[in-house]
Amino acid sequence: MLVQATQNDNLQVMLQTLYGYWFLQFDFPDENGRPYRSSGGRMAWNDQLKREIPLDWRVGANEELFDGIRTGLNPRQNFNLRTQGIAYLTVKNLTKDGGLDFTSCDYIDEEAMAKVRRRSDLRVGDILFASIAPLRRCFLIYEEPRDWEINESVFSIRPRRGVTTPEYVYCHLMSDAFVKQAEQSSTGSIFKGIRHETLKGMMTVIPPETIAQSYASAVSPIMRMRNDNLEENRKLQELRDWLLPLLMNGQATVASSDKLSFAARCSHRRRGYPSREQPPTCVLPIDGGRHEATTHLGRSARHAQRARQRPAQAARIHPASRDRRLRSAGRPTEASQ
Template sequence: MKRIAIKNICEVYDGPHATPKKTETGPVYLGIDAITEDGMLDSSQFSYLSKEDYIKWTKRVVPQENDIVFSYEATLGKYALIPRGFYGCLGRRLAIIRVISEEIDAKWLYYYFRSPEWNAFIKNQTVKGSTVDRISVEEFPNYTIPVISLKNQKKMVAVLEKIDAKIRTNNKINDYLEEMAKTIYDYWFVQFDFPNENGKPYKSSGGKMVNSNGHIIPESWTFCKIQDIISNICTGLNPRDNFKLGTGDIKYITVKNLTPNGTLDFTGCDTIDESARTIVHNRSDIQIGDILFASIAPLGRCYLIQSEPTDWDINESVFSIRANTDIITPAFLYLYFMSDAFIKHATSSSTGSIFKGIRINTLLETELCVPPLSVILKFEERLASIFPLKSKNYEEIQRLSNLRDWLLPMLMNGQATIED
């Protein structure tokens, strides 16, 4: 297949090599962490800078719609499209590819940069450094891409975009469901306005409150330590001398695969074989109803297991926590771990010189306010449709992601074609 140099169809711009003072609001300072493994921009990871600094940080380039932003140092191989209305600048270790040829569809090029063929090529061009790996921004324009007719480019984009659009829709629905569950949890167990016997908000309707060690809580509620309301806590296993990574198709989950919205992101996940999974599972013992908990900052990344984990397991940085269902339910404990109050407490209790995180003993000693089981079960009834629907959407996201990742290389290397 004929190929063409990127410099003949695109302009490549390096971003600034310094970091401005961060602000609470203002133009976006786009960092590597805001680019997801599956090629999206995650606005929850945006930082911001002042308008004065924005002028300085955009002297080299102002990101425009359909520019392709990519990481060239430290965390390599991340690509995303700049969306319409983006107002911000590039962060360190990021560059932009801007299509200038009418024969190239920017969205097709974005998908090509995410293909296994391109990733394998970039891997061979990677310069190993003493501290971080990088690819040369200076050499990047000389790299080549296949020549494909604009008509066929647009056909590929039409198919791949439909898949990504459905994935985005499901993710938005799941984000909404997660926020709904958190709001109900906050209303019941933080504001103490769970329904009383007459269906009225307990505290707002004058429900009796008592003093428990300086905390004002509803009558009959108690303060407990985490260790008093769980039946098990485990971790996975580090490979070390136990097994090798990349030897099978069992996904090996680390903290990076746990998301802030309560899902698992298998993108870029290491793999192990069945024999290794047996070794890991003897330690992790994960099952339906367990809560996966990221022990390394940023905290507040958990996942409530809804279906049998047959094709994945966890490493040692992920805790697996099992609720004592005689006292609480898994959903109640999961939402506690995802609550702002817990995250703030756990973050302040974190230790570590390189990777800050919470230790098991510290977690077990953490205290929380626990209502009677009857109240928690009524809470579960309110959530009856939320978690199953979220799980169903998540499973569809995984199927669509697998389809896209299978289809992408087939389209790019010509093994699959799209009829008119």
Template sequence: MEMKTVRIGDLYTVSNGLSKGKAFFGSGFPFLTFSEVMNNFFVPEKLTSLVQTDEKERDKFSIKRGDVFLNRTSETAEELGISCVALQDHPNATFNGFCKRLRPIADEVVPEYIGYYLRSKVFRKHMLALTGSMITRASLRNEQLTSIEIQLPSKEIQVKIANILRQYDLMIANCKKQIALLEEAAQRLYREWFVDMRFPGHENVSFQNGYPIDWSEITLNDITSKFATGLNPRKNFVLGHGHNYYVTIKNLTSTYVVLDEKCDKIDDDAITKINKRSDLRAGDLLFSGIGTIGRVALIYEDPINWNISESLFTLRPNERVSSEFLYLLLLDSKIQGFAQANSQGSAQKGIRMAALKSFKLYLPSCEILKQFDSLVKPYIEQLKIVHKLYKFYSESRCLLLPRLISGEIKIDA
């Protein structure tokens, strides 16, 4: 496949984003956030965040098809210059000040193609080379960015490569949609039975203080056989070496673990050290205890190539409850609110393990729990299947992307 070498500075102009105080956010016009840039190959079709801007700001910091957004600063070199590309014009929208916008000045790049290219290992190597000597917080300068040379095939080939990769994106998006629907169905069932108290036979049950009299008041600690955390790399191991994933809160998206290029890497010795503390296995639950508190994930299979940081708690149910019940309990608003209310810290809030263990709840009777498990387990089993598909499509795209872009896989013009 014939490639042309082009400097980024010959393809794009570079400018910084909008910086305003907190008082300006929450109302006004659409706004592309830092998080959206970091978590998406392409700008979402609908921007839900809002900011108050005037006409001059909306013109200066506008978002148009073909614009590329890169985060310009990061705690680590690995996360610097993560890209997100606009596939459509976003009237009246602006973008955040922690990003740089690359606006096309030449008609040589297909936006869908460059969205994949800039996330590929081929391009990330260029970015890491720029930041390799940085000791403190990594930052991206315009002259560094515009001097990078990239390889471009013809526009026809760009379209073909983008179309192939887009099929994987569609399958990944479909999996995410199915996951969200299955999770909502399971949570709705939990709320109906244990929040609204409309479990089978509730009409014939005597209540006291809002709960059936045969339900037991217990703590979270009473229904867990293990409560642990992962391990901090400080004095224990070094990040950035090996082929295993080091999972932190940022990799616990919604209600599942995402193993992708944004995960830090660790070697086999680090995995062994962490697992002596976390002892992760299938059926355990993860609960984020620091920073973004209350994210939850159910572990479907024994982890082989990943483990967790000390910011994540691992909970194992005992014989009194199932993993499915504990999973839905941790997602419920009562324990989520409890975790937020009992978090401490000034710079970064967190809940202590002892505090989380002390959360009080009413445990349903064994018969009710058995009936509930029989209904909810099929949802969780289906979730397990869809998660496997999601992982397969995501990994396949990651493997295919650099091979297509480098020309290792031939594509006819």
């Protein structure tokens, strides 16, 4: 997980670097594949931004990039929170690395999810945006949310098709330039969050759709790789959270670097009844592979089965004990023979 987290940090730096290169320095590839501004591309002064922008670009409010901003639903009189069920995400569950953290979320039932979904209307391509400080916490939805929903503090921003792309809007909302502009829009001395109208009214440069599409093609593989890493990390964390209690209470021990040893779950195993059936062997994905989880004696299920099939004389039984067993069964002992 540490390696993937480091890789994701590097991928995030790459995204920010590419965004700045294309939309702050305006050195996006021109029709000949050369950096636009550095190669003498035509620029024009813009009074609203107080800077030069490419000649055929324009300036507008963020709402021109959005096809709407929606939110989830507050429980209040609508539904009750639960300890299990469907994840109910708040701003604290949106992470700075562009992912979702499910480790400390509340839960709702399916009826409550249906109520929230009617309001949030989450779809693939929407961008979740944390409206409460700190900013720079966004998540681009790649798959239809089936087992989670959002509360009212999370904005769901739908990019306007035909004008821009989800990738551009996502990187715009995650950029240092946007965060600085948003924090300066606060009326108080301490920035606590941003409202719908403030977010929609912020002015920004709007590149042509063809440039936004080219940018999306360039960064989409990076964003997908990072999203895959985040999903794999989430599954590893779930495995860790399931396995750690077993290790702590002695139900599982580490037999070797790639094999787990599970302790007996039934007391008769500890009392030494070899005729009882061995518990089934579990196969767990550990470190990207499939490894066998064995019994508390460190033997695999196949090894244990072979041991049960060995001849009875292989066991060491004291002669006196054997005679007592034979007499109780009404069979002659060696002494009587």
